[in-house]
Amino acid sequence: MSSGEPRALPYLSVGEGPTLLLLHGFAMQPRTYLPMAHLLAERVRVVIPALFSRREPWDFDRTVESLVRNIDELGLARVSLLGHSFGGGLELGLVDRCPERIVECVFSDTLGVRDRFALAGEALHDPFGILRLATRPAVTAFFESFAIHPIRLAGAAWWGFSSNRGPEIEQCVHEDIPCHVLWAEMDTLLSRDDGREFARRLHATFTIAQRPPGYGPIDHDWMFDDPELFVRYLDQLGLRVLGCSGVEHQRPSIVSGREGRRAR
Numbered sequence: 640m641s642s643g644e645p646r647a648l649p650y651l652s653v654g655e656g657p658t659l660l661l662l663h664g665f666a667m668q669p670r671t672y673l674p675m676a677h678l679l680a681e682r683v684r685v686v687i688p689a690l691f692s693r694r695e696p697w698d699f700d701r702t703v704e705s706l707v708r709n710i711d712e713l714g715l716a717r718v719s720l721l722g723h724s725f726g727g728g729l730e731l732g733l734v735d736r737c738p739e740r741i742v743e744c745v746f747s748d749t750l751g752v753r754d755r756f757a758l759a760g761e762a763l764h765d766p767f768g769i770l771r772l773a774t775r776p777a778v779t780a781f782f783e784s785f786a787i788h789p790i791r792l793a794g795a796a797w798w799g800f801s802s803n804r805g806p807e808i809e810q811c812v813h814e815d816i817p818c819h820v821l822w823a824e825m826d827t828l829l830s831r832d833d834g835r836e837f838a839r840r841l842h843a844t845f846t847i848a849q850r851p852p853g854y855g856p857i858d859h860d861w862m863f864d865d866p867e868l869f870v871r872y873l874d875q876l877g878l879r880v881l882g883c884s885g886v887e888h889q890r891p892s893i894v895s896g897r898e899g900r901r902a903r
Contacts, residue, residue: 645701647708648688654680657880659719660710661687662726664860665799666792668780672723675866679873683880686713690729697794699802703732710740719880721745723862724828725799731807738814742879744843747821747869748829748859750799751808751837808840818843819876821869825856848872 651669653676661672669687676685688709690702706729710718719742722730727749734741785792811818820838822831824847831847838845848857848868862869874881 645704645708647712648690648702648705649692650686650688650709651676652684652686653677654682654684656683657719658684658686658713658715659721659880660706661685662706662720662722662729663687663690664724664726664862665795666691666780666785667723667863668783671780671863675863675869678866678870679881682882690726691788691791691795693791694788695791697791697798699729699732699798703729703736706733707737710737716740717742719743719745719878721747722749723747724749724859725795727751728799728802728804731804731811734814734816735807735810738810738816741814741816743817743819744811745819745821745873745876745878746837746841746843747862748823748826748834749820749837750829751804751820751833751840808837812840812842817879819878820845821872821876822847823857823859823861824849826859828859844876846872846875 651673653673659679661676663669663672669689672685672687676687679685686709688706693702693705717740720730720733722728722745724747727746730744730746730749734744818838818841820834820841820843822834822845826834835845837843848861850857857865857868
């Protein structure tokens with residue numbers, strides 16, 4: 640392989656069994672998701688590539704190709720995908736690049752149908768609410784990522800705000816890949832309406848994680864902020880990677896959750 644070709648990304652791997660490839664959120668680190676991964680480790684192997692580990696400028700196509708190399712080097716014929724936030728855009732890229740190798744897709748509070756600069760306004764509409772996301776794991780990962788890869792992250796942010804993911808969504812539908820969209824009840828960064836529209840275009844299920852009285856907010860980073868809750872919602876989807884191989888592709892629906900984060 641020449642030095643100019645994309646290489647597989649470094650990754651963390653937890654557990655054994657069928658593989659769930661987890662694509663992390665913007666400026667996060669693979670270890671940020673380890674609490675959730677450990678909860679699944681007795682049933683599946685969770686592989687979390689370090690999406691921003693390269694020092695060269697951000698390039699979407701090269702990053703997707705690096706993920707394909709990861710799948711190759713892991714010796715996997717097919718893989719299930721789970722993308723959080725920014726990672727969902729890369730998940731769509733993988734489906735577009737090698738649909739025959741994708742078993743199913745789960746998108747959690749992910750970049751979906753908004754394009755151009757509307758997303759930036761959406762992310763900033765509630766500046767005080769963003770403070771809820773400043774948990775220790777998120778802040779630690781964010782500043783570490785920016786300290787090491789500031790230029791790459793700036794390029795990735797520009798891509799996230801300016802790209803149009805419509806063609807990849809259409810490809811996913813064309814390939815009839817089972818898809819599920821999970822959404823936090825009080826997502827500070829992304830609109831629930833966008834999540835619902837994203838699921839509609841994908842012909843996916845749409846599940847809102849809700850909280851009963853007395854529980855605190857379930858926000859954008861619930862995959863690693865509320866890992867036990869997140870895994871319970873994954874189990875409700877009937878994923879093939881979790882042992883439910885007979886699940887049929889469903890039309891979009893809204894499933895109301897019955898558990899949420901305890902008040903803090």
